[in-house]
Amino acid sequence: MFVPFKTPDFENFSKELNTILEKNEKLIEELLSKEDKTYNNFVRPYMESFEKLDLFFTPLSHLNSVENSKDTQTAYENSLPLLSRYHTKLSQNRELYEAFSKIDSNDLAQKEVIRQEIRDFKLSGVDLPENEKKRLEEINLRLSELNNRFSQNLLDATNAYELIIEDPKDVEGLPESDLELAKTEKDGKTVWRFTLQIPSYMAYMTYGPNRKLREELYKAYVTRAPENQEVIDEILRLRDEKAKLLGFDHFSELSLASKMAPNDDAVVGFLNELADASLPFAKKEVEKLEALAKEDGCESLESYDVAYYSEKLKKLELDFDDEITRPYFEQGRVLQGLLDFVSELFSITFEQVDVPVWNEKVKVYDLKEAGSAFARIYFDLDARESKRGGAWMNDWQTHHEDADGKEYPASAFVVCNFPPSTKDTPSLLRHDDVVTLFHEMGHAIHHLFSQVKERFVSGIHGVEWDAVEFPSQFLENFAYESEVLKRFARHIETGELMPDDLMTKIKKSKNFLAAMGMLRQLEFALFDFMLHQKLYQGDEVQKLLDSLRDRLSLIKPPSYNRFQWGFAHIFAGGYAAGYYSYKWAEVLSADAFFACFESKIKKDMTDGYKHHILQKGASRPMSELYREWLGRDPDPKALIKLYGLENE
CATH class of the missing domain: 1.20.1050 (Glutathione S-transferase Yfyf (Class Pi); Chain A, domain 2)
Structure with missing residues (x-):
């Protein structure tokens, strides 16, 4: 029910x-x-x-x-x-x-x-002794309050900022759909309003021609919520105290106690190995961006230039602009195409249902197998000011049986922040948005497909944190394949299928500047993990981040950049000393993807993936389930292959 x-x-x-x-x-x-x-x-x-x-x-x-x-x-x-x-x-x-x-x-x-x-x-x-139990209770309560405060500060700061542009020259080159969303009236004249909401922010950072305005927007984004510095210090103090109360030297050890990774050295070594493999490729990528910037008279390439010149370089090298994909990715059609693909991949069906929702834009579907509904999914995909940024899957009901043997179905929410549709403009997605939707759907089916009878290890419950991204990353890899794109990539006006050459360019774009993207994620992961290996306070937090940037940020951010004030994953989410999980899980997802797909989908393998991985939740450790499926451990080289970093 x-x-x-x-x-x-x-x-x-x-x-x-x-x-x-x-x-x-x-x-x-x-x-x-x-x-x-x-x-x-x-x-x-x-x-x-x-x-x-x-x-x-x-x-x-x-x-x-x-x-x-x-x-x-x-x-x-x-x-x-x-x-x-x-x-x-x-x-306790x-x-x-x-x-x-x-x-x-x-x-x-x-x-x-x-x-x-x-x-x-x-x-x-x-x-623990009673007095220490009492202290642990106080710490847990305070941490929950601080996590919420961090998130609320960030949301308030995001919503408080706007950049009003009056000169049409300063928005030349922006896609029409982005201009339409930004257009507003001020004193009887047309102006353009940009905010720190991701669709609006990324539109100007990627296409905005005025470098000073790009920096102004960038600075506002990377200095949001300065009050979070005090929140961060207190969170770190309490996490450190909690770890020591429980007998660990530091919080990273406590974090790993329930994860796949065996110890601190394994995590740091894994991340550094990926960094070493990525650096030579990333240096060549940066050199290309710097050359483009110099042609425009920039003495140096700055952080607020990266998205802009990356887009230019993509046009030059691949003759590809993510913007040209948007007419082919109308939100409703993409969603239906995704549902059709998942249906065929895993032999189920989706049926839209009319049930109570919190916003008129929300769509709800029942998942059916052999004609019977076994799960329900809610999609809330449009950006709005009342919604926090990013994209996520949130579980609600969990498949299980009670003591009387009564079976209960699963349900989940998929939330994104895509450009909202208006009266005159449909919601058109960039390919990056399509990838995001596939990613969150991967999380959802991991929860919804569960056939485990025990609630605590059903769906995503009980899954090791450094394995939980595996199914999401697995599914997102299919969003680059023409076999999948042909299911829904049709022009909004003509209905024509996306040309083959454009699909080929999308596939090639997957690893465009991949090494720079890899280094960025490794910087975040190392910062998070090392931040929890001892107690850092005040300026020490920034000094740690700066030391990592000296090695990994080939384009050094400006001194005012306070990325940590907005690092909600580790200060308002569940990723503390666990951000490395994205890369750890990506080894599994890359290996599994190649097992299921090279040039075509191997149905026997996807059936096995559904049975051994998706339907079994955390009924056994992921390493055991993986070996049960493929008869071996995941191959770490699959991740290097996925990113095209095999040979220097």
Whole structure:
């Protein structure tokens, strides 16, 4: 049974939440009082209490991200202390820990639930003295508040800025669709308004001809939310203290305790190995950009020039401009094409359904197999001021069975920030946007395809953080293939299929300036991981970032750049000491992609991928599932091959 989406009662939300938490606590007391505890009469009802809590709370946390308002902010912030205390109390409950320690099962998925629960109890301080447990509870509560504050500061700063351009010369060369979205009236005259929302920001950074205005926009973007510096310092202090309380030398060790990577050295070595492979290629890429900039009279290539000259170089070398793809990628057609592709790849169907949603632009589909609906997906794809930036998948319901054997379906939200459609202008996507949609869909089907009966290891629950990006990156690789693009790339006006030569250029563009892109991600990953290997405070944070830039940033950012103030992945999301996961998982995704596709789709391999990877969630560690599927470990060389960095 699918739970319908319902806007919460913001005014009474905390009260209702507290009632649910009290009921859950009472249930847990009853479960602990059972004399003969089994997996079915103890663990499953315990897991069900988490599902009920998520069904209630997720709509609020979701709305706080996609329809942010004072009401959602207040209700969300008031809920954090209640949830933090509840989860901390459970995770430090010695009786619960001992009960899980005594339960056994012959079922592999159930064994994995028990293993992960015992591990997580230990990582939550179940063995600590009472005074240290109390301190850990205070730390967890404060961290949840700080993560939310970081995110809210960033959203507020993003929405507070605008750049008004009055001279038509300063918008020459911008695509018509971007100009249409930016066009507004001021004092009875047409002007163009650009913001720090990604579609607007990237439009001017990529095509804006006025270098001074590009820098002005860039500076506003990389200096957003200066108040986040204090937030960062406190977050880092508390994470360091938390790690030491739990017996780790530093937070990175605590982070790795539940991931695939075995230790700090393995992560840093992996990232540095990729950096060494990328640097020679990146230097040649930068030289080409510098030559173009000099032709325009620029003495040096600056960070705010990179997108602009990258686009110029792409036109010169590949005769390709991502903008020319937009007439072929109308949002609705792309979405339908993606659904058709996933249907064929994995032998399912999608059926659009009319159910309650939070915004009129949201589309909802049921996933069906053999005529029966087994999951539901919501797509919210348009950018708007009330939505935080970026793209993500958020799970809501999780496929599982309760103690009575009743089966529950999965549901999830896919959220993007694509150019919104207007009365006169359809939402036209760049190919990069298409890749983003495929990526988030990869996350979604990982959650929705699950056939695991145990809630804690079903879908994306319990998946190691450095493996969770594997299915998303796997699917996005198909967005470059002509076999897939032909399903939906049709001109918005003529309906004609995208020409073969343009599809070829899209494929070639995949690795255009790939080494520079690789180095950028490695810089972020090393900064994140090293930042959590000891306690950094104040200027030390910037000095660490600068030291990495000296090695990896071949175009050194200006001194005012404070990237960390907006690094929401690690200060407002779940990627602390885990940003490396994108590259770690990409080894799996590249290897899996080549196993399933070279020049054509290998249906037997995609069937195996669906069965062994997507449907099994975290019922076993990903390394075991991968070996079960392909009979071997992933080949690290596949990532180098994917990026075309095989030979210098």
